[in-house]
Amino acid sequence: MPHTRLLHKRLLAVFLAALLLLFSPLVLPLEGAGRWFGIPVLFIYLFAVWGGVIAAAAWVLSRLGD
Amino acid sequence: MIGNALIIGLAFAYLGLLFGVAYWADRRADQGRSVIAHPTIYALSLAVYCTAWTFYGSVGRAAASGLDFLTIYLGPTLMALLWGSLLVKMVRVSKAERITSIADFIGSRYGKSQVLGGLVTVIAVVGVVPYIALQLKAIAWSFQILHHYPEVRMPGDGDQPLWGDTAFVIALLLAAFTILFGTRQLDASERHEGLVAAIAVESLVKLVAFLVAGVYITYRLLNLEGVAPPPSLPPLSPDIPPLLDWLAISGLAALAVMLLPRQFQVAVVENGDVRHVRRAIWLFPLYLFLINLFVLPIAVAGLVVFPDGDVDADTFMLTLPIAFEQPWLALLVFVGGLSAATGMVIVETIALSTMVSNDLILPLLLRRARGRSPPADLGRRLLAIRRGAIVAILLLGYLYYRFAGEAYALVSIGLISFVAVAQFAPAVIGGLYWRGGTREGALAGLSAGFLVWVYTLLLPSFAKSAWLPVAFMESGPGGLDLLAPLALFGVVGWNEITHGLFWSLTANIVAFVAVSALREPNAVEAAQARLFVDVERRAALKRATLWRGSAEVAELRALAERFLGVERTQAAFGRFAQARGIADPAALPADGETVDFAETLLSGAVGGASARVMVASVTDEEAIGLDEVLSILDEASQIRAYSRELERKSLALEAATAELREANRRLTELDRMKDDFMSSVTHELRTPLASIRAFSEILHDDPDLPLEQRRRFLGILVSETERLSRLVSQVLDLAKIESGHVDWRTEVVSLQAVIDQALAATGRLVAERGIEVRQDVPAAPALVWADRDRLVQVLVNLLSNAAKFAPPAAGRVGIRLVAAGPGWRLCVSDNGPGIPEADRGLVFEKFRQSASGGKPLGTGLGLPISRQIVEHLGGRLWVAGGTGKGATLCFELPAHRPAQAERGSDYDQTHPDHR
Amino acid sequence: MTKRILIIDDEPNIVISLEFLMTREGHEVRVAGDGEAGLAEARRCRPDLIVLDVMMPKLDGFAVLEALRADPDLAATPVLMLTAKGREAERRKGLELGAEAYMPKPFSTRDLVRKIAELLARDA
Structure with missing residues (x-):
C-alpha cells in the first residue's frame, strides 16, 4: 500500500507539473515567439511538454510497477 | 476512378475482418483463453475515444482555428495521470456491484434509484445520438468523396433515395454488427471479449492509417513544387485560444474521457483486471500523442493545396491523397476513418442500449407489474428490448444526420455532446468521495445541468441551423437580454462551449449540493454511499448485514434463471454455495448474504435499481431505519479496528500494570531498605552521642571528680567523638559510592605499593596491639587497573579489622598475594575468633558485624564499603573458608598487563562513573 | 537507702x-553485656530496678522484657528502657510489654537519675 501511495504521489506531481506547463500563463509568451525551422515555437513547445509528460508517467510506472 | 464495388468490397472486407477477430476472441474467451487480458489491449480499447471526429475533424479544426484541437487530447492526458486512484476506484466499485453502465453506476450510488438511472439514460441519449449521427455522416461522406476519385468533389446534399443513401445502409449494417456482438448474452456486466478485441484492432488500424497518411502528406508538403517553400507559408493561426477556453475545454475533455457512455463501457465495464489501468495511464496518452502528431502538417498541406477554400478542411485527410493521386493511400485513409467511426458507433450503441433497456424500459415494465413477480419470459423480452434499442438508437442517429445535414448543429456536436456527459461528473466523482449526496440532490443537479445545457448549447445550435429564430439567441426569450442563451446573465466574450459548460456545471453542482443538504441520506443511500466511498475497505463492509427479512432460495434462483438461464444460474449459485462452504446450493440459508448475492447477480443483467425491485418482489424485507443502518455500518467498519485497538491496549495495560507492580515492589523494597538504613544510621549515631552527652553532663555536674576519673571520662569522650566523625564520613562515603558520585581515578597500580601504604597507615594500631604482621608477597610487581587511594582504603579496612579481632599481644596478621587465573588475589588473615559460617554473608551488610567478637569495634560500614569498591573495580571480596583458626578475607582483581593497555581505556568507557 | 540496679547494655x-551515675546515687550496680546474660543476672541477683537497652546481640531488649514479665519472681521489677531507636512505635511497644519508663538515647543524666529515683520510690 505505501508503494501505491508513492505511485499516486509521483503521478500527482507529474499532473501538477503538466498543469503548470500547459495551462498556466507560462504558455502565453510563446504565442508570439516566432518560428523555428518554419514551425511556430509554441507547436514545438506543446508537443515537447506533452511527450515529456507521457515519458515521465511511463518512467514513474516502470519504476513502481506497471 | 475507384469503383463503387471496390469501395464497398473493401468496407465489407474490413467489417468482415473485425467480425472474424471478434468471433475468434469470443471463442477463445469461451475456452477460457482470453486474448484481451492484457494491459496493452485495454489501453488500445480506450482509444475508442478517437472517433471520425478525431480522424477527420482534428485537421479541420487545426485549419480553421490553429491549436485548439489539442485541448481534446491534452485534457485526457492529464486526467489519465489521476486514473491510478480515480479510475481504479470506479472499476473496483463497478466490479463489486456488477455495474452495467454509467446510468446504473449513478442510480446504484444514490440508493439504487430507478428514476436517477432513467434520467441519466435520457441525458446520455439526447447528448450522444447527434454524436453518432456525426460518425454516420463521416462514413457517408468519405464514401462519396472516394467515389469521385480522382476528382476532388464535395458530396452534395443528401438527395438520394432512401435505399441509395449510404448512411442509411451503414446504419443498418452497424446495427446488425452491434446486435451480433453486443447482445449475445444478457449479463451486460460480463465482458464482451470479442467486441473489445475488435475495438483494439480498430484502434490500431486508425492509428496506422493516420500515421501513414501523415508521413506521406508531410513528405509531399516538404517537396511541393511550384509553390513557395513551406517555412514562409503555413497560413495556420499559430495561437492557442484564450487561456480560459484552453483550460475549460481541456477540462471538459478530461471529464468526457471518463463519462462518455462508450468510455465508461470500455474503461470500467469491460475492464478485466484493475491492474490494467496502470499501463493505460501512459499508453493511452501516448496513443493520443501519436494520432495528433501529423495533424498540423496535414492541415498546412491542405491549405496550401486547396487555397481557394472550396474544399472542406474536414476532408483534407481524404482529399489530399486524392489530389496527390494516390488511390491506395486514399483507400487506407477511408478504412482508417471507417474504423474510427464504426468503433465509436458500436460501443456507444451497446452502452446506450444497455442503459435504455435496463434503466428506462425495464423499470417501466416492472412498474406495470406492480410488485408482482416479473413475467417469466422477461429475460428473453429484455434481450429483444436491447436489440430494439440498438436499432432505434442508430436510426435516431441516422434521422438526426438526415435532418441536421450540413447544419451547424452537426458540425459542432462533438463538444456539445461532451458538455452533456460532463453533467454526470458531480454525481459520479462526488459520489465516490462524498457520502452526503442524496438521490434528490443528484436528480436536481443532473436536471439543472441538463436544462442549462439544452438552453445554452442545444437550442443555439438549432438556431444556428435556422430551426429556431436567431433573434432568440441574441436577445433571449421575450427580449430579456440577461437570459440570452449565449450570454447568460450578461456574460459575454467567452467561447460558447466554455459559457455553456460553466453555467451548466455551476447549476448542476449548486443544485446537487444544495438539495443534498436538505436532508440526511436515508438508509439505502447511506449504505450505498459507504459501499462506493469506502470500496477500498470493502472487506470490512457487507451490505448483507443490512438485510433483514424472509426469503426463499428457490424463488431467488427462479428469478435469476429467467435472466441468466438455468445453466449459468446453477453455476453461479454453485460457486456461491461452495464459497460459503455448503455442498448443495439448495441448502443455502435464505439470509442476507444469499439475498445480496442474488441481487448482485441480477444487477449484472438488469442493473442495480431494477435488480433491487425484482428481488424485493420475491422476498419479504423488513424495513431498517437509518439510525440502525448507520450504526451497523459504523460497527462493521469500526468494530474491528476498535476491538483490535482495545486488545492491543489491554495487553499494553497488562504489561504496564505488571511493570508498575514490579517497580512498586522494588520501590517498597528500596524504601524499606532506606528506612532500615536510616534507622541503623540513627542508632549508630545516637549511641556515641549518648555516651558523649552522658559524660559531658557528668563532667559538668561533678566538678569535684578525681583527676584520674576525669581523665578517663575525657578519653571516652574523645574516642566516642572520633567514632562519630568516622561514622559520618563513612556513611557519606557509602552514599557517594552507591549513587555513583565518586570520582574514580583509575590508573595502573602495583598491589605491593598498596600493601606498603596500607601497612604504614595501620602501623600505629598494629604496634599498639602488639600484633605481628607476616607478608607473603611475590617480588614481581602485581599490577592492576584501579584507583590507588580506594584500594588502600579497602586494605586498611581489612587490616584494621584483622588487627582488632586478633588477640592482643599474641595477635598475628598475615598478608598473602598470589596470582589467581587472570587476576591477583590478596588475602588478609588473623588468628582471632573467626567468623562463623552463618555470619559470612552478613558481614557485608551495613551495620552488621559478626557478633562472635562481643561488642564490635568498628562502625559496621567498613566491609560494605570495601566490597562496593572492589566490585566497582571489576573484582570481588569475600570471606574465605576455614573456621576456628581466625578469619580470612580475600579480594581478587583482574591483572593488568602492559599489552592490554587498551583494555584500560575500554574499561573507562564502559563505566560511566569515571568522571 | 541502697537499692540494687541491673544494667543490661x-x-x-x-x-x-x-554505673557511675547509679553508684554516685548510692546504689549497688550489676552489669550485663547482652540480653541472655542480663536475664540470667536478673534471676540471680533479683535487682530492684533494671535499666534495659533495646538493641543488643543474642536477645534484644523486648525479648528480655517479655521474659522478665513472664517470670513470677521478676514480673514486678520496674524496668526502664533505653534505646537509640527513638521511634514512637518502639516506645509504645516497650510500654505495652510492661516497661515502667522509656527514655531515648542520648538521654539527659539528670532526667535519668530523677526517673530512677521516682521508680524506686514508687516501688517502695
Whole structure:
C-alpha cells in the first residue's frame, strides 16, 4: 500500500507539473515567439511538454510497477 | 476512378475482418483463453475515444482555428495521470456491484434509484445520438468523396433515395454488427471479449492509417513544387485560444474521457483486471500523442493545396491523397476513418442500449407489474428490448444526420455532446468521495445541468441551423437580454462551449449540493454511499448485514434463471454455495448474504435499481431505519479496528500494570531498605552521642571528680567523638559510592605499593596491639587497573579489622598475594575468633558485624564499603573458608598487563562513573 | 537507702556512665553485656530496678522484657528502657510489654537519675 501511495504521489506531481506547463500563463509568451525551422515555437513547445509528460508517467510506472 | 464495388468490397472486407477477430476472441474467451487480458489491449480499447471526429475533424479544426484541437487530447492526458486512484476506484466499485453502465453506476450510488438511472439514460441519449449521427455522416461522406476519385468533389446534399443513401445502409449494417456482438448474452456486466478485441484492432488500424497518411502528406508538403517553400507559408493561426477556453475545454475533455457512455463501457465495464489501468495511464496518452502528431502538417498541406477554400478542411485527410493521386493511400485513409467511426458507433450503441433497456424500459415494465413477480419470459423480452434499442438508437442517429445535414448543429456536436456527459461528473466523482449526496440532490443537479445545457448549447445550435429564430439567441426569450442563451446573465466574450459548460456545471453542482443538504441520506443511500466511498475497505463492509427479512432460495434462483438461464444460474449459485462452504446450493440459508448475492447477480443483467425491485418482489424485507443502518455500518467498519485497538491496549495495560507492580515492589523494597538504613544510621549515631552527652553532663555536674576519673571520662569522650566523625564520613562515603558520585581515578597500580601504604597507615594500631604482621608477597610487581587511594582504603579496612579481632599481644596478621587465573588475589588473615559460617554473608551488610567478637569495634560500614569498591573495580571480596583458626578475607582483581593497555581505556568507557 | 540496679547494655561506654551515675546515687550496680546474660543476672541477683537497652546481640531488649514479665519472681521489677531507636512505635511497644519508663538515647543524666529515683520510690 505505501508503494501505491508513492505511485499516486509521483503521478500527482507529474499532473501538477503538466498543469503548470500547459495551462498556466507560462504558455502565453510563446504565442508570439516566432518560428523555428518554419514551425511556430509554441507547436514545438506543446508537443515537447506533452511527450515529456507521457515519458515521465511511463518512467514513474516502470519504476513502481506497471 | 475507384469503383463503387471496390469501395464497398473493401468496407465489407474490413467489417468482415473485425467480425472474424471478434468471433475468434469470443471463442477463445469461451475456452477460457482470453486474448484481451492484457494491459496493452485495454489501453488500445480506450482509444475508442478517437472517433471520425478525431480522424477527420482534428485537421479541420487545426485549419480553421490553429491549436485548439489539442485541448481534446491534452485534457485526457492529464486526467489519465489521476486514473491510478480515480479510475481504479470506479472499476473496483463497478466490479463489486456488477455495474452495467454509467446510468446504473449513478442510480446504484444514490440508493439504487430507478428514476436517477432513467434520467441519466435520457441525458446520455439526447447528448450522444447527434454524436453518432456525426460518425454516420463521416462514413457517408468519405464514401462519396472516394467515389469521385480522382476528382476532388464535395458530396452534395443528401438527395438520394432512401435505399441509395449510404448512411442509411451503414446504419443498418452497424446495427446488425452491434446486435451480433453486443447482445449475445444478457449479463451486460460480463465482458464482451470479442467486441473489445475488435475495438483494439480498430484502434490500431486508425492509428496506422493516420500515421501513414501523415508521413506521406508531410513528405509531399516538404517537396511541393511550384509553390513557395513551406517555412514562409503555413497560413495556420499559430495561437492557442484564450487561456480560459484552453483550460475549460481541456477540462471538459478530461471529464468526457471518463463519462462518455462508450468510455465508461470500455474503461470500467469491460475492464478485466484493475491492474490494467496502470499501463493505460501512459499508453493511452501516448496513443493520443501519436494520432495528433501529423495533424498540423496535414492541415498546412491542405491549405496550401486547396487555397481557394472550396474544399472542406474536414476532408483534407481524404482529399489530399486524392489530389496527390494516390488511390491506395486514399483507400487506407477511408478504412482508417471507417474504423474510427464504426468503433465509436458500436460501443456507444451497446452502452446506450444497455442503459435504455435496463434503466428506462425495464423499470417501466416492472412498474406495470406492480410488485408482482416479473413475467417469466422477461429475460428473453429484455434481450429483444436491447436489440430494439440498438436499432432505434442508430436510426435516431441516422434521422438526426438526415435532418441536421450540413447544419451547424452537426458540425459542432462533438463538444456539445461532451458538455452533456460532463453533467454526470458531480454525481459520479462526488459520489465516490462524498457520502452526503442524496438521490434528490443528484436528480436536481443532473436536471439543472441538463436544462442549462439544452438552453445554452442545444437550442443555439438549432438556431444556428435556422430551426429556431436567431433573434432568440441574441436577445433571449421575450427580449430579456440577461437570459440570452449565449450570454447568460450578461456574460459575454467567452467561447460558447466554455459559457455553456460553466453555467451548466455551476447549476448542476449548486443544485446537487444544495438539495443534498436538505436532508440526511436515508438508509439505502447511506449504505450505498459507504459501499462506493469506502470500496477500498470493502472487506470490512457487507451490505448483507443490512438485510433483514424472509426469503426463499428457490424463488431467488427462479428469478435469476429467467435472466441468466438455468445453466449459468446453477453455476453461479454453485460457486456461491461452495464459497460459503455448503455442498448443495439448495441448502443455502435464505439470509442476507444469499439475498445480496442474488441481487448482485441480477444487477449484472438488469442493473442495480431494477435488480433491487425484482428481488424485493420475491422476498419479504423488513424495513431498517437509518439510525440502525448507520450504526451497523459504523460497527462493521469500526468494530474491528476498535476491538483490535482495545486488545492491543489491554495487553499494553497488562504489561504496564505488571511493570508498575514490579517497580512498586522494588520501590517498597528500596524504601524499606532506606528506612532500615536510616534507622541503623540513627542508632549508630545516637549511641556515641549518648555516651558523649552522658559524660559531658557528668563532667559538668561533678566538678569535684578525681583527676584520674576525669581523665578517663575525657578519653571516652574523645574516642566516642572520633567514632562519630568516622561514622559520618563513612556513611557519606557509602552514599557517594552507591549513587555513583565518586570520582574514580583509575590508573595502573602495583598491589605491593598498596600493601606498603596500607601497612604504614595501620602501623600505629598494629604496634599498639602488639600484633605481628607476616607478608607473603611475590617480588614481581602485581599490577592492576584501579584507583590507588580506594584500594588502600579497602586494605586498611581489612587490616584494621584483622588487627582488632586478633588477640592482643599474641595477635598475628598475615598478608598473602598470589596470582589467581587472570587476576591477583590478596588475602588478609588473623588468628582471632573467626567468623562463623552463618555470619559470612552478613558481614557485608551495613551495620552488621559478626557478633562472635562481643561488642564490635568498628562502625559496621567498613566491609560494605570495601566490597562496593572492589566490585566497582571489576573484582570481588569475600570471606574465605576455614573456621576456628581466625578469619580470612580475600579480594581478587583482574591483572593488568602492559599489552592490554587498551583494555584500560575500554574499561573507562564502559563505566560511566569515571568522571 | 541502697537499692540494687541491673544494667543490661552492650555499649561499654554507656555502661560506664550509667554505673557511675547509679553508684554516685548510692546504689549497688550489676552489669550485663547482652540480653541472655542480663536475664540470667536478673534471676540471680533479683535487682530492684533494671535499666534495659533495646538493641543488643543474642536477645534484644523486648525479648528480655517479655521474659522478665513472664517470670513470677521478676514480673514486678520496674524496668526502664533505653534505646537509640527513638521511634514512637518502639516506645509504645516497650510500654505495652510492661516497661515502667522509656527514655531515648542520648538521654539527659539528670532526667535519668530523677526517673530512677521516682521508680524506686514508687516501688517502695
